[in-house]
Amino acid sequence: MQRITESDSKYEHLEKMSVIDLLQNINNEDKTVPLAVEKELPSIEALVEAIVERMQTGGRLFYIGAGTSGRLGVVDASECPPTYGVPHDMVIGIIAGGDTAIRKAVEFAEDDNKQAWIDLLQYNINAKDTLIGIAASGTTPYVIGGLQEANRQGVLTGCIVCNSGSPVAAEARFPVEVIVGPEFVTGSTRMKSGTAQKLVLNMISTSVMIKLGRVKGNKMVDMQLSNHKLVDRGINMVMAATGADKEVAQQLLNEFGSVRKAVENYKK
Incomplete structure (x- = not known):
């Protein structure tokens, strides 16, 4: 060859x-x-x-x-x-x-x-x-x-x-x-x-x-929230998807641990 x-x-x-x-x-x-x-x-x-x-x-x-x-x-x-x-x-x-x-x-x-x-x-x-x-x-x-x-x-x-x-x-x-x-x-x-x-x-x-369903829209909704930058990104993603304010978005992330779950549970 x-x-x-x-x-x-x-x-x-x-x-x-x-x-x-x-x-x-x-x-x-x-x-x-x-x-x-x-x-x-x-x-x-x-x-x-x-x-x-x-x-x-x-x-x-x-x-x-x-x-x-x-x-x-x-x-x-x-x-x-x-x-x-x-x-x-x-x-x-x-x-x-x-x-x-x-x-x-x-x-x-x-x-x-x-x-x-x-x-x-x-x-x-x-x-x-x-x-x-x-x-x-x-x-x-x-x-x-x-x-x-x-x-x-x-x-x-x-x-x-x-x-x-x-x-x-x-x-x-x-x-x-x-x-x-x-x-x-x-x-x-x-x-x-x-x-x-x-x-x-x-x-x-x-x-x-x-x-495999690990992206929604164009967002990494299952990403690990392993540093402050990623937490801030996650909060912004939850706010954009739900219309919630920053405080509520942060509470949802803290409670459910991922953007996907935070959005799903907010909509419930």
């Missing part, structure tokens, strides 16, 4: 560029990423619809990846409970090398094609669930092995990769291949590839949560 993610940057002598030239050139490359994502919207749509169908019957969503890809999966999963009020074990991100690898690279963790399934078994992954492998190169053994065993066990599989015709995509039932081209710094897939993966993850988790 052709590994576009490893091909030479279109730019030479980066060390000789001025700061503004560096910034402009990086920005110019970044502008191409949403267009690459746009080309994959039909593939993302198919994956989201399959995930929603599984999760409506009690399934969970898992992400696996190594390095930047793994970290992005962990971030997306960790933001679902506070944003949408879902249980912490509903969307789960797993990174090769374990949580230590979130902050510090764990050498050769991505090269073990057996470890991902071992990690997933700790969560009792089953045929109701969905597994998305994230790998810019599309060649990460950790991800390939995890998807292979998931397929054997009847788990729905998808992937987000940035090379075409990769081994990871070959294992995924619902592959998403966002081809962003060479990185500004050759092979630095934390840049455009990472941005593409983040955009796709945003699309997947947001669309899934909306379809």
Whole structure:
């Protein structure tokens, strides 16, 4: 396979560029990423619809990846409970090398094609669930092995990769291949590839949560009220939805613990 993610940057002598030239050139490359994502919207749509169908019957969503890809999966999963009020074990991100690898690279963790399934078994992954492998190169053994065993066990599989015709995509039932081209710094897939993966993850988790009823109108009515900013946001949302004054809205939030429940009980 052709590994576009490893091909030479279109730019030479980066060390000789001025700061503004560096910034402009990086920005110019970044502008191409949403267009690459746009080309994959039909593939993302198919994956989201399959995930929603599984999760409506009690399934969970898992992400696996190594390095930047793994970290992005962990971030997306960790933001679902506070944003949408879902249980912490509903969307789960797993990174090769374990949580230590979130902050510090764990050498050769991505090269073990057996470890991902071992990690997933700790969560009792089953045929109701969905597994998305994230790998810019599309060649990460950790991800390939995890998807292979998931397929054997009847788990729905998808992937987000940035090379075409990769081994990871070959294992995924619902592959998403966002081809962003060479990185500004050759092979630095934390840049455009990472941005593409983040955009796709945003699309997947947001669309899934909306379809699962976790958004009303355009508001995060089930968000966790975990700091003053979010409490203030919640009060304003209750006021807008009910016409109640600030004091009543705050009392409702304090009593019922969420915007959704506060609004529902006010209307009763």
